[in-house]
Amino acid sequence: MAQTPSTEARAGLKLISPPALYAILMLAAPLATVLLYSVLTGEKGSVSLPLTLDNYHDLLTKPVYRALMWRSLIVSFFVTLATVILAYPIAYFVSFHVAPSRKALWLFLITIPFWTSYIIRVALWRTILGYDGIFDSVVMGLGITDTQPNILSNGVLSIIITLAHAYAPFAVLPIFVSLEKVDRSLLEAGQDLGESRWMTFLRVTLPLSLPGVIAAVLIVFIPTVGDYVTPELIGGGKTPMIANLMEVAMLKQRDQAMGSAIAVGAMTIVALISVAFVLWNKRYLGGRK
Amino acid sequence: MKQGTGLGVYAILYLVFLYAPILILPVFALNDSQVVAFPLKGFTTRWFGEMWADANLRSALLRSLVIALSTSTIATVLGLFAARASVRYAFPGKPAAMGLIMLPMVLPDIVVAMALLIVLLSLSVPLSMLTIIMGHVLLCMPFAVAILTSAFQSLDKSLEEAALDLGETRAATFRLIILPLVMPGIIASFLICFTISIDEFVLANFLGSGKPVLSVYIFGQFRFPAKVPSMLALGTLLVLFSIILLGFAEYMRRRGIAKAGGKDSGGFL
Numbered sequence: 214m215a216q217t218p219s220t221e222a223r224a225g226l227k228l229i230s231p232p233a234l235y236a237i238l239m240l241a242a243p244l245a246t247v248l249l250y251s252v253l254t255g256e257k258g259s260v261s262l263p264l265t266l267d268n269y270h271d272l273l274t275k276p277v278y279r280a281l282m283w284r285s286l287i288v289s290f291f292v293t294l295a296t297v298i299l300a301y302p303i304a305y306f307v308s309f310h311v312a313p314s315r316k317a318l319w320l321f322l323i324t325i326p327f328w329t330s331y332i333i334r335v336a337l338w339r340t341i342l343g344y345d346g347i348f349d350s351v352v353m354g355l356g357i358t359d360t361q362p363n364i365l366s367n368g369v370l371s372i373i374i375t376l377a378h379a380y381a382p383f384a385v386l387p388i389f390v391s392l393e394k395v396d397r398s399l400l401e402a403g404q405d406l407g408e409s410r411w412m413t414f415l416r417v418t419l420p421l422s423l424p425g426v427i428a429a430v431l432i433v434f435i436p437t438v439g440d441y442v443t444p445e446l447i448g449g450g451k452t453p454m455i456a457n458l459m460e461v462a463m464l465k466q467r468d469q470a471m472g473s474a475i476a477v478g479a480m481t482i483v484a485l486i487s488v489a490f491v492l493w494n495k496r497y498l499g500g501r502k
Numbered sequence: 503m504k505q506g507t508g509l510g511v512y513a514i515l516y517l518v519f520l521y522a523p524i525l526i527l528p529v530f531a532l533n534d535s536q537v538v539a540f541p542l543k544g545f546t547t548r549w550f551g552e553m554w555a556d557a558n559l560r561s562a563l564l565r566s567l568v569i570a571l572s573t574s575t576i577a578t579v580l581g582l583f584a585a586r587a588s589v590r591y592a593f594p595g596k597p598a599a600m601g602l603i604m605l606p607m608v609l610p611d612i613v614v615a616m617a618l619l620i621v622l623l624s625l626s627v628p629l630s631m632l633t634i635i636m637g638h639v640l641l642c643m644p645f646a647v648a649i650l651t652s653a654f655q656s657l658d659k660s661l662e663e664a665a666l667d668l669g670e671t672r673a674a675t676f677r678l679i680i681l682p683l684v685m686p687g688i689i690a691s692f693l694i695c696f697t698i699s700i701d702e703f704v705l706a707n708f709l710g711s712g713k714p715v716l717s718v719y720i721f722g723q724f725r726f727p728a729k730v731p732s733m734l735a736l737g738t739l740l741v742l743f744s745i746i747l748l749g750f751a752e753y754m755r756r757r758g759i760a761k762a763g764g765k766d767s768g769g770f771l
Contacts, residue, residue, distance in 0.1 A: 221591055221592060221593070222591070222592065222593040222594060223593075224591055224593075225587050225590075225591025225592060225593030225596070226593045226594075226595075228583050228584075228586055228587035228590075228591065229583065229584060229587040229588070229593065229596070229599050230583075231580055231583050232580040232581070232583050232584040232603055232643060232647075233584075233599040233602065233603065235580055235639070235640075235643070236599075236602045236603045236605075236640070236643070237602065239618065239636060239637075239639075239640050240602065240605060240606065240614070240617075240640055241602055242621065243614075243617035243618050243620070243621045244613075244617050246617065246620060246621050246624070247613075247616070247617045247620065250620060299516065302509060302512050302513075302516075303512070303513055303516045305509065306509040306510065306512065306513045307513075310509055310510065317756070321748075321752050322517065323517070323520065325745060325748060326520045326521060326523075326524055328694075328697050328698075328701070328744060328748055329524065329701075329740070329741045329744045329745065329748075330701055330737055330740045330741055330744065331701055331702075331703065331717075332701070332703050332717050332720050332721050332724075333527070333720065333733070333734075333736075333737035333740065333741070334523050334524070336720070336721075336724040336730075336733070337523045337526065337527065337734075337737070338523065339724070340530075340730060341523065341526070345537070347526065347530075347540065350540040350541070351540055354540055354541070378519070378520070378523070381516075381519075381520060382520070431608075432608070435608050435610070436608065436609075436610050436611075438610065439609075439610020439611070439612050439613060440610065440612075441610075441611065441612040441704050442703055442704065442721075446721065446724065456610060456612040459612055459613075459616060460612065460616070460708075463616055463619070463620070464708075469620050469623075472616060472620075473616075473620070476612075476613050476616055476617070480609075480613060
């Protein structure tokens with residue numbers, strides 16, 4: 214097909230242009246604007262020249278920014294850890310122990326909660342974890358403790374629980390896909406050669422499924438760093454994360470330049486961590502071969 | 503299988519964990535107490551009545567429906583273009599174009615919202631339902647592309663070539679052969695985009711005018727403890743509604759794959 218590039222390419226370009234133009238106008242241009250604003254001086258809802266790195270200087274030195282960035286990264290780290298560890302066995306179960314005809318049904322069951330009313334689910338965790346809430350009344354009703362645990366008073370922990378629940382299905386799918394690709398005859402070979410099931414898993418299945426685990430880590434880590442709703446609803450605004458700070462700078466302080474710098478800074482940190490993580494894994498995977 | 507039993511128990515527990523909050527919804531939506539805690543006080547449907555009597559909620563729902571219908575139509579049409587281009591044609595700049603179109607899937611919503619907002623503000627575009635639709639199309643397009651790409655991939659190329667060899671024009675081939683075969687994918691994409699748009703909060707909150715859409719209204723109401731039970735009643739209905747929509751979308755997606763003679767490879771993504 215590529216031998217006649219002119220007609221082929223022209224038809225493709227013509228087809229892709231409406232969605233691509235939309236994405237350029239509505240996404241690429243706004244993101245470029247954010248990048249530009251982040252090196253301008255902002256006050257009272259407007260930005261002005263000259264170009265400056267003051268916003269980034271503030272971002273790196275002022276304690277409030279550092280504290281909230283750290284909190285966001287720590288929350289995302291634990292959310293990612295929890296979701297991926299909880300998701301691996303379920304992906305393994307569906308891939309290895311569920312009949313092929315019923316795999317799609319299992320995946321459907323796992324993904325349904327992800328699609329249903331994010332706001333309601335997050336808000337519900339508040340009523341579950343709060344003082345005298347569902348969790349407290351169950352735990353006290355069972356006589357496990359006499360005082361309300363009131364998990365909600367621990368903002369960071371409540372945010373982690375809520376996000377880990379919200380992103381659970383996200384982690385299952387990529388791990389499942391990579392497990393499906395594992396050649397089953399390799400496992401038989403491993404066992405025929407006298408390895409135990411557990412050793413076969415550790416030395417064959419787990420390394421082969423690592424690309425899926427890496428994808429799962431990224432797919433959970435990146436959006437959770439920038440989650441806005443959960444800190445707002447669960448923490449009642451008392452446990453803000455970097456996304457909430459971005460909103461405050463943009464809308465409440467009307468400093469669009471600082472807000473943009475927070476956005477660019479946070480995304481850069483997330484991107485650097487992601488790239489470092491992928492490279493580290495590549496090296497590790499390469500070393501095993 | 504011995505190994506399977508332990509994992510099977512874990513799988514059930516995992517599903518319970520995933521579904522627990524959703525299962526709790528109807529329990530407390532029907533509980534005769536303003537306090538959301540055990541023990542249950544008795545059966546009532548008054549929260550559903552209170553919910554429906556709320557005129558603000560009804561107008562928020564109406565706004566959400568208009569936005570979701572517009573969003574899913576536009577996103578699915580744009581998704582059709584992108585999916586067809588990416589499956590069928592090779593052209594320069596393809597990875598960059600597809601990457602940009604799929605980018606909102608991994609970008610935090612708040613970044614998309616703020617970036618759009620500062621551009622809209624600097625151009626003095628008044629915020630309205632239209633600006634929410636603009637943002638929602640951006641968010642939904644990657645999902646539409648993902649679903650439609652798998653629909654186009656399972657198409658047998660020889661069908662299209664046969665039609666062309668028999669003298670049909672390209673446009674007629676698309677309309678008569680390709681469109682009917684990917685129709686289930688189109689419907690699935692429409693339903694998924696609808697569900698995402700109805701549910702979406704961050705863009706709806708920042709790109710909207712003062713008049714709230716459903717998700718924004720719910721978000722506000724949860725700040726008042728007295729309003730929580732009627733919001734749980736609303737949540738029960740919304741969850742039921744989206745499960746029905748998703749079930750239908752999944753049915754269409756599978757039918758599409760079966761129709762085109764492909765093999766089912768799993769979930770939506």
